[in-house]
Amino acid sequence: MPRQTLDREIHHLQDEVLLLGSMVEQAMLNAIDALKRRDIAEAHRVYNEDELINEKRYAIENRVLIVFATQQPIAHDLRLLAAILEVITELERMGDYAKGIAKIVRFIHEDVFPFPAHEISRMGDLAVSMLHRSLSAFINEDVNMAYRIPQEDDMVDELYNQIYRKNVAAMIANPEIIDHSNYIMWIVHNIERMADRVTNICERTIFITTGELLEIDASDDEWADEDDE
C-alpha cells in the first residue's frame, strides 16, 4: 500500500490530537476540582500548565503545515488535516476556559460563601465527557456519534440555568455575595462555552467524511457565540 509516509504522519497527528484533548480534559477537571476544594496551589498549576497546551497546539499546527507542504494530501487526507487545524484551535480555546476558571479560583479561594458545587461538577463532567467522545468520533470518523453529541448540549444549558437561578436567589437573599456569585457565573459560563465548542469538533468530523461544511443546529444560543468570537 503506497504512501506509507503520509499515513504514518496522519496517524501520528491523530495521536497528538488525542493527547492534546486529554490535556484539555484534565485541565478542566483539575480547575473545577481546585474550585471545589478552594485549592490555590492546584489552581496555580492549571493556570501555568495552559502553556503546555498552547505549545502542543502549535507543534501540531506546525506539523500539519509541513505535511501539507511535503506530502501533498488530497481528498479525504486533505479534509482530515484541515479539520485537525480547526480542532486543535477549539481545543486550545477550551484550555483557555480551564485557565480562566483557575484564574477565578485565585480570586475567590478565601471566600466562605456557599456555591452550587454539585451542579458545577456535573456540568464539568458532562462537558468533558462530550469532549472526550467527540474526539473519539473525530478519530473514528463516526458521523452518527458526531450528530448525537451536540444534542447533549441541552443538558449543559439546563444545568447552567439551574445554577444561574440559584445564584440570583442567593444574591437577592444576601447582597454581600454578589461579587462572589458573579465569579461563579463566569466559571459556569466557561464550562458552558466548552460544551458549545464540542459542537464545532463534531462538525469537522462530518466534514471529513462527507466533505460538507455545515453547522449542527444544537441549542446553542447565538448571543453567547458573538460574545466570545
Next chain:
Amino acid sequence: METYHPQTLTVSTEAKEIIKTPILPKVSVGNLQNQDHLSDLPIKMAAIDLSVYYGSFKALNNISISIPKNKITALIGPSGCGKSTLLRSFNRMNDLIAGFRVEGQVVINGKNIYDQDVDVVDIRQRIGMVFQRPNPFPMSVYDNVAYGPRLYGVRKKATLDEIVEHSLRQASVWDDVKDKLHQSGLELSGGQQQRLCIARSLAVEPRVILMDEPASALDPISTLKIEDLMETLKEDYTIVIVTHNMQQAARVSDFTAFLMIDEDRSGTLVEMDSTDQIFTNPQNERTEEYVTGRFG
C-alpha cells in the same frame, strides 16, 4: 586546490574539519520538531570545494555538501544546474565523459574517491546507482541480480540464491518475480524493472545508493511504490536522489539541496536544509522562488 589525480593520498586537515562540521544549519524555529539534532547527524559522504569541468565548461562551481548517513538527500534545481553531474561525481560516473576534470574532493569514509590509488570499481560497488530509465540486462531476473556478486567472485549457488532473494525482497519486488526468476528481466513491467534494478544495485552490498530520477519513467502508482521502498531502504543505506519532481523531493527526502546556475553558467549550491524547512520556510529567496514555482 586539489585537481583530478592529485598526488596527495590523504584527506586534508581542512577537509576533515568540514566533514566533522557538516553544513547543516542549526534550525532557529523552536517548535519545528525533529530538527534540533540536525547538526549532530553523522555524515556518510561529502563533497568539499568540488568543481567539475567538461573541457573548458565549468559544470559545478565550488560545491561543499554533506550527505547525512541513513537519510535521503534530494538534489533539486532547474535543468542544467548540475544536479546530475553532482550525483554522478559521488561514484565517478563522470570519469567516462571526454574532457571531464575535477577540482576539490569527494570524501567517503575519510578517503577522497578521486585519489589516484582508489579503485573505481570498488567505489561503484560501495556507491550504487539507479538510473532514470529501468535498464535491466537482457538476461533473466535471477542473472540480473546475481551479475554483480558473480563479478565480485561469488560462485556458490546457494550463496547466490540467498543474495538474489534477499536483494529482491529488500527491493520489494520478490513477490512479483519469485515465480519468474528465470524469465527475462525485460518482460517485467516498468515499475518492476526499476525495482529489479534497485535489487541489482543492492546485491553488491553498497553503502550509498545514488538515484537519478528513478521514477520519472514510471506511472504514479509505481512511483509511489519506489518512494515507499526508498523510505524502507534508508534504514540500511544512505540515499541521494536527483529529481525534477519537486513534490517527489518533498515527499521522500529528509534533506533537500537546491542548486542553480550562477552568472558564469556553472552549477552552484544555493541552500541545503531539512526538507521540512526547505518546503515551509526556506532561508534563501531564490529557493523560495523555485519551490513555489515562481522561477526556473
